[in-house]
Amino acid sequence: MKIFMDTADVTEIAEFANLGIVYGVTTNPSLIAKTGKSQAEVIPEISKLVEGPVSAEVIAIDCDNMVKEARELVKISSNIVIKIPCIPEGLKAVKILTTEGIQTNVTLVFSLSQALLAARAGATYVSPFIGRLDDIGVDGVKLVADMVKVFKTYGLSTEIIAASVRNMAHVDAVMLAGAHIATIPTNVLKEMPNHQLTDAGLKKYLEDYQNSIK
């Protein structure tokens, strides 16, 4: 499973991109708003920091304007992927962009039916939002597992990005479910290297080392 960062914070992305852990980045209008900068300022910076795909979301909700926005956004860099909401107009836009060779990430996906339509429209990526499903009492990880199964059964090449990841248990579960990618917020990514037994083990090793050289 590849790791993407789910943030538009350039400093945070630079920190993890330098470690070689993070391959791509996903953004959305809410994440961009948190930076206090515009999408036009932030996306070019992000696209230079990672080698893999950087998802930039369209604001329009009609097909023609989504396509227009997408054509402008891809001029920024060769690793830009256009994030399109899973609505009927969005699926139309995905079809057009796919025929133009523009990569898409269909977002705000909450059901298997939506995932199938996105894949059939030609989406490069599809993003099931697991945390938001959990919020309404639906098992978000199960949707990812079901999507993995269905895409394999029907030979669909669209890659699954587990999104709206809220904790390390989500990361472990989507990894086991076979998601191609998890897009992970910085707070969760920062927790991932840690384990209390690692800390305790290291403390003991250092104590034993100090005692051995006395």
Ligand code: G3P
């Ligand atoms: O990638 C989608 C993600 O940003 C949504 O996460 O936590 O707002 O549900 P959240």
